[in-house]
Amino acid sequence: MMRFLLDAEQREFARALDGMLGSAGTPRVVRSWASGDPGPGRAVWARLAEAGVFALAVPEEHEGLGPLPVELTVAFGELGRHVVPGPLAETAAAGALLGRLGGDVARAWLPQLASGKAVASLCVLSPGGSPYALDADAADAVFVVEGDTVRLAESHGPVQPSADPARRLARPLGGVVLEEGPQVAAAAAHAADVAALVTAAQALGLGRTLLERTVEYVRRRTQFGVAVGSFQAVKHRLADTLVALEFAQPLVYAAALALTADDPAAGREVAAAKVAAGEAAHGAARTALQLHGALGYTGELDLSLWIRKARPLRDAWGTPAACRARVLA
Amino acid sequence: MDLDFTPAEDVFRAEVRNWLASHVPAVPLPSLETAEGFAAHREWERTLFADRWSVVSWPEAFGGRGSSPLEWLIFEEEYYRAGAPGRVSQNGINLLAPTLFEHGTDEQRARVLPPMASGEVVWAQAWSEPEAGSDLASLRSTAVRTAEGWRISGQKTWSSRAAFADRAFGLFRSDPEADRPHRGLTYLMFPLDADGVTVRPIGRLDGKPAFAELFLDDVFVPDEDVIGEPGQGWRVAMSTTGNERGLTLRSPGRFTAAADRLTALWRSAADPCDTALRDRVADAVIGARAYQLFTYAHTSRIAAGGSIGAESSLNKVYWSELDVALHETALDLLGPYGELSDEAAEAPAHGRWAEGHTFSLAGPIYAGTNEIQRDIIAERLLGLPKGRR
CATH class of the missing domain: 1.10.540.10 (Acyl-CoA dehydrogenase/oxidase, N-terminal domain)
Known part of the structure; x- marks a missing residue:
């Protein structure tokens, strides 16, 4: 009988990550990461690895636990909720890429990615795609796919700050070709789907925190002698935010199931999930900004770290326009 | 999963x-x-x-x-x-x-x-009154106990299908002394051709008599047509609002099928360079799929012993807005034919899009307006304080 719900183990996995990240003080970690000190972020990374997060994208034969797309979306939801910095989607996608390619490069890198010893970034160069590798300066390996080739970048260009201070963008430079052939393009397409899926999950988690914190704020904040959360204009905006998040969530799970089954429609399902989750999170950020008033427009407010991440995540690994085209392809 | x-x-x-x-x-x-x-x-x-x-x-x-x-x-x-x-x-x-x-x-x-x-007996809903729409509990039509049963009087309105239906069901005030507006109501069924019932059809936006006003003047209702306990009508009625707003009234199949037809229309009629329209078609496809999946999740939750409460308000807002957006997009794809009424001989697809569009415009209003649904979502799901409506 169909059971389109997380099971007890998956829910417990989410709870455990939520508890661990909740006590990790991630806003402080993000501010360090943004200033170019990845130390505290790498410490969180190590604890995530211990919990098995990075092994979920790595096949069992390479010391991973996966591939387990549903569990990945569960984990990335929590990473988003707690605004964890770093090339998270890129490391998961690199795991998917190398897992498909196999061979020496997989044997060399996958166990390290699974254990959290190595952090990877990934750049898939394509027309309209991003020329940057996220957090190349903090990564141990930057994989670059261009057409039929994949290479390991030798270095990177200067860091270009993003609208999200935690996202440090740089062009990958040089490097030797690791593998060449049509199998590379196919593996890269799969990796890009994994990246889009987990980015969608991460965006939804981000959106949930934005909504929760904003609800807390408008319950506390009083004007005209009453909580501003009692005003209909405020309530209705928050209600719409919840509607968007709630209806995006099942698209994300369905896309994860489609990737699990290697369904030929997986690309469309991932694209649909990415549009809905990205737009829902972006809408949640706009709502959070508006309903916090001038306070929301300050970098001092920790919630600004969530607000500023929403738009880049909406566009990363497939802009809404590109994904909508893909839904109808 | x-x-x-x-x-x-x-x-x-x-x-x-x-x-x-x-x-x-x-x-x-x-x-x-x-x-x-x-x-x-x-x-x-x-x-x-x-x-x-x-x-x-x-x-x-x-x-x-x-x-x-x-x-x-x-x-x-x-x-x-x-x-x-x-x-x-x-x-x-x-x-x-x-x-x-x-x-x-x-x-x-x-x-x-x-x-x-x-289909031998077709039913109409008699809930709303001229002064009791969103504030349904303020309804004033009465049910008075008699030796043989009940006598109902008052005015009901926006009663869908009542222009041609056989019987109706609705809420009546049986205890005017009750301390709260939603107490002292009784849920009754009655024939629309009974003595004392006058049905005045109301033309909807396109003039078709999709609903009606009901004038009730001392209409007899036997005890056997009371549903639940007398005085408990609000509780009885509210047990079905989840159905109305939730999945049963507008099942996802309606929207996945309409989105498929919209996609076919777009492939056959659209300018491939018009990405603005393409995006709206894609949003309809995504929205229909999301509603379908959301409903599968609901079904799974019910099978696992859960229930749906205020969550049905999420559904109502979602499907009603999806329906309007989907049909607006279809009319845009039809260009100059988009304005043809469903009665026009040359209306595309036998007028299906025009009829669907007119029908969709009522969605955000009936079964509890979307403004009321958003209040419910904000207060019961998000825990925001009650305020003035």
């Missing part, structure tokens, strides 16, 4: 599809909101009933198949995919029947449900 159908469910789907393929009229029936169309749709209900397809989720004793909620969703997906007619009996099947299953007596179920399933 899975989205898999069992082999038995696949067989069920094939059976539904085959039956529809050989029975759905090739040309759409005349509009449901006209006398001629109403009669044709009633006849269609009889055809469905004859092969036990009119109420698949009901027990067999009442004309159903005892289908699971998931099988019902499959039926609906296939039904709308086949372009089958709108359901003239939907108010009875989706709103009154669940109330009778939960609060009715065996006698009421045996008497009311089979003729409802066959």
